[in-house]
Amino acid sequence: MVPHKAVGSTEEQLRNYPIGLEVKCTIGGVPKDVNINKAAPRIDYISNVTWQAHHQEVNELFGITFDYIRTPSGYKPVISATFYSDELCVSDWGDISGTEGRNTKVCGMKASGKTKMGAGWFAILSDTPIYWQKYSYLFKIVAK
Template sequence: MKTGVTSNLPVGNSRISFLTGLDWKGHHQYINNLLALFWDYFEGIPTIMSAFYSNKLVPNDFSNTIPKAGGGRTTSVCVTKKTARDKLMNNWVLLPDLPDYIQFFKKLGINN
């Protein structure tokens, strides 16, 4: 079941002005190096718009690993907590010089 405002937007429409937050996912809690990508539709094309990196992550920066119900072939994931997001935001690698994106990431605490 689709949820959230962006699930109702047509494919190809930018989502940035509808977002209120974000998180990244990993395969397990023992990731200390993470390149986190943020993508959106740019001029109708899926495009990596921002990238963040941290080599200071610890297991407590992630939720417990969430296994897929019933098993299956989908990989289990854990979700970043605010502590991980803060570490990633302090080390941005790519950020477009576009007001909507700058405003969104500043709201989330990007350190520029």
């Protein structure tokens, strides 16, 4: 997220824009052998949470997780937790993959980055304890 005045900036300029915040969202990783219906809750199956970036220079990140929650009109995506760190560095990101062909070039967050993000949690869905249990286990976080 950058100010409106950044419209028209190149990718390179945006990467190092002096004002703004990188925002990434994930539902988390589910093992390949788990069969889940589209738009069904995944919290019981999530085995890891990682954010991806298009470059390794992301040093400040607002990370969001989401899940599908039952509502009167069916399952809807809802933010399940938010995390923040301004202490990330290049070594908190893996190698850039998908560098050939039409693939999207991304790098995944390493364990060191996840530890920093977990230390910066500030909101976790509270209407059911499973979200706190899962995220505190995956990020090794303690209550503030």
